[in-house]
Amino acid sequence: MVSPRLADYFAAEAIDGPRVAVDLxxxxxxxxxxxxxxxxxxxxxxxxxxxxxxxxxxxxxxxxxxxxxxxxxxxxxxxxxxxxxxxxxxxxxxxxxxxxxxxxxxxxxxxxxxxxxxxxxxxxxxxxxxxxxxxxxxxxxxxxxxxxxxxxxxxxxxxxxxxxxxxxxxxxxxxxxxxxxxxxxxxxxxxxxxxxxxxxxxxxxxxxxxxxxxxxxxxxxxxxxxxxxxxxxxxxxxxxxxxxxxxxxxxxxxxxxxxxGDAGVIQAEVVLVSKKDDSAAPRWVYLDIGKFNGLAETMDEAIRYKIVTLRDGAPEPVVLAGPTCDSVDVMYEKNPYPMPSDLQPGDKVWILGTGAYTTTYSAVAFNGLPPLESVCI
Ligand SMILES: Cc1ncc(COP(=O)(O)O)c(C=O)c1O
Missing domain, CATH: 3.20.20.10 (Alanine racemase)
Structure with missing residues (x-):
């Protein structure tokens, strides 16, 4: 779960892009x-x-x-x-x-x-x-x-x-x-x-x-x-x-x-929820964060973060992807990630355990995206 201090921080701040906050x-x-x-x-x-x-x-x-x-x-x-x-x-x-x-x-x-x-x-x-x-x-x-x-x-x-x-x-x-x-x-x-x-x-x-x-x-x-x-x-x-x-x-x-690791939480946002066709294949959820702006350790799905949202729809497996125009910018596909069925663009998500190896792996301006913002509280 998000610590009370981090929850208060995210509730109080208007945050535009993805940001990691580390609780000292x-x-x-x-x-x-x-x-x-x-x-x-x-x-x-x-x-x-x-x-x-x-x-x-x-x-x-x-x-x-x-x-x-x-x-x-x-x-x-x-x-x-x-x-x-x-x-x-x-x-x-x-x-x-x-x-x-x-x-x-x-x-x-x-x-x-x-x-x-x-x-x-x-x-x-x-x-x-x-x-x-x-x-x-x-x-x-x-x-x-x-x-x-x-x-x-x-x-x-x-x-x-x-x-x-x-x-x-x-x-x-x-x-x-x-x-x-x-x-x-x-x-x-x-x-x-x-x-x-x-x-x-x-x-x-x-x-x-x-x-x-x-x-x-x-x-x-x-x-x-x-x-x-x-x-x-x-x-x-x-x-x-x-x-x-x-x-x-x-x-x-x-x-x-x-x-x-456990001291940091990233707040990110859902950009798009879509399907590739009308079959039963999983939905794709695209976040404003991916392999190139903080989640590099999802390479080969090695690190599987806990992600929480405010939605309470029944969890359905989705392919979870990042925002860039690079096809490797997909976090979880081999093992789809359960996300609430009512998830919508604009929803906030919180990615837990992201205090380590996120800011330092974040690319500078790949696809024009800024490096992951970081604060310590
Ligand atoms: C020499 C050395 N020490 C310590 C560490 C930290 O490892 P960990 O994050 O698993 O604690 C690393 C990680 O690459 C390392 O290369």
Whole structure:
């Protein structure tokens, strides 16, 4: 449901186009739940999920740190008065001049997953703390991130030993079990790999001190994802303790979606309700928002948002599409979406759980549409 604060906001504002509103109190509540669930772990908010300055300020005020993917994100976080020692440069793919710039800003924590990146870091961020990302299974994630990032456990071992030999701080290891990970046990398998890696490195005299557990904590969508973050934390922290006992370790989590997804709601509008012929085929409902102005994660129908309206007609499955003249701008067709039978053009709809990966995926002026408007309340 829409939180009372968001409902009041949308009721009070005359809004013309689609707009996402993020409730900062909900962000704070999720932050506190994550902190309690993953007790002892530092929270590095993955700002790619939603870099609204008000969210950054709230996370900073709560004592959070920041996972940044680019120099632009680093500069944004620094511009909010955050100290560079609360920033991790978590992208494994960086231009060398960008590494140098981040290092000059004072950033000292960097991800890598290859020899070529290690060489850049050695030259341009000498002595920095490094963590090596390993490949992890992304089964049961709605938005997998596998393959593009990370290396094998064997290669990670070689790289971290080499990093140490070259005078870098071989600090730790990271993995990402895939975004919107539906199974909290997904972390345990990766932690087994980390255990083997650490044992090898201990034997080589390179004692790693940090595990970055990545993101993957879920938001609430329409397809019955478990959302009890406390359960996630309990399962993951138990797996850490089972694997590593009382070994002192810095733990990092990098929630994006799990922190801000549920805090946002998009108000949008029905533009057209039509049929392609007079058969029983489903109606098409076209909204003023689609894949190009905020709902990119409906690609392959991966993320299925909850959508509410004020109509109470019996729900009938519809094909739900966006407003642009591009035929891929269809959100749900393979699995049609139940919408009230009396839905009309001009009706408002509220798309829930849209605080993450909406504004940042929104195109600039595709079909002349402005990027998704965003406010924080
Ligand atoms: C390195 C890294 N950390 C954290 C995240 C955030 O993941 P999630 O939104 O699933 O929490 C991402 C997402 O792409 C990522 O690439």
């Amino acid at each position: 109190e909900l962000v704070e509540a999720r932050y506190n739940t994550l902190a309690a669930a993953f007790r002892g772990a530092d929270i590095f908010y993955a700002i790619k999920a939603n870099p609204a300055p008000e969210i950054l300020d709230r996370v900073a005020a709560l004592g959070g740190c920041f996972d940044c993917a680019s120099i632009g994100e680093i500069e944004l976080v620094l511009s909010r008065g955050v100290s560079p020692n609360r920033i991790s440069f978590g992208n494994t793919i960086k231009k060398e001049r960008v590494i140098r710039q981040a290092f000059e800003y004072g950033v000292r924590l960097f991800a890598f997953d290859s020899m070529a990146e290690l060489e850049k870091l050695e030259r341009s961020a000498p002595g920095a703390s490094l963590f090596c990302r390993i490949l992890a299974e992304n089964d049961s994630a709605d938005w997998p991130l596998s393959r593009k990032f990370g290396c094998s456990v064997a290669m990670a071992g070689d790289l971290l030993i080499e990093a140490d030999r070259r005078g870098m701080d071989a600090y730790g290891v990271s993995f990402h079990v895939g975004s919107q990970q539906k199974n909290p046990r997904a972390w345990a398998q990766a932690l087994g790999d980390v255990g083997r890696l650490m044992a090898r490195l201990d034997a080589a005299g390179v004692g790693l001190r940090m595990i970055n557990l990545g993101g993957g904590m879920p938001a609430t969508y329409d397809n019955s994802t478990p959302t009890d973050l406390l359960e996630y934390g309990a399962v993951v922290i138990a797996a850490v303790r089972e694997q590593f006992g009382t070994r002192p370790l810095d733990l990092i989590i990098e929630p994006g979606r799990g922190l801000v």
